[in-house]
Amino acid sequence: MPEDGYEWKKYGQKFIKNIQKMRSYFRCRHRLCGAKKKVEWHPRDPGGDLRIVYDGAHQHGPPPLAAPPGGHGQMQGGGASDSNRYELCTQYFGGARSR
DNA sequence: AGCCTTTGACCAGCG
DNA sequence: TCGCTGGTCAAAGGC
DSSP: OOOOSSOEEEEEEEEETTTTEEEEEEEESSTTOOOEEEEEEETTEEEEEEEEEEESOOSSOOOTTOOOSSSOOOOOSSOOHHHHHHHHSEEEETTTSOO
């Protein structure tokens, strides 16, 4: 599970037949934080089509972990492209979406 | 001991 | 009103 700069706690996972995709439900580690995150992907292609939906906003200062991949050059082992793939995925924000 | 992850069941809203 | 889907919470296991 790649990080996006915040800490999340998974509280559920369901298969949405409507779109034929898997959806994971994440919540901010802080109970007082109204930030939520939903991640959906194809069960046959987890890296082919990843969708992230952010809901609400954090009520606490952003942690210093806000350093997503993009200009590091720390690739050495060979196989850590999961994080690289993550930055290539489409990120949808619940409050920034035209929905 | 504490925290995180995973699965199932239950509840609410909509058609 | 019933059925279905989506979403959330709780409990157990592992690290």
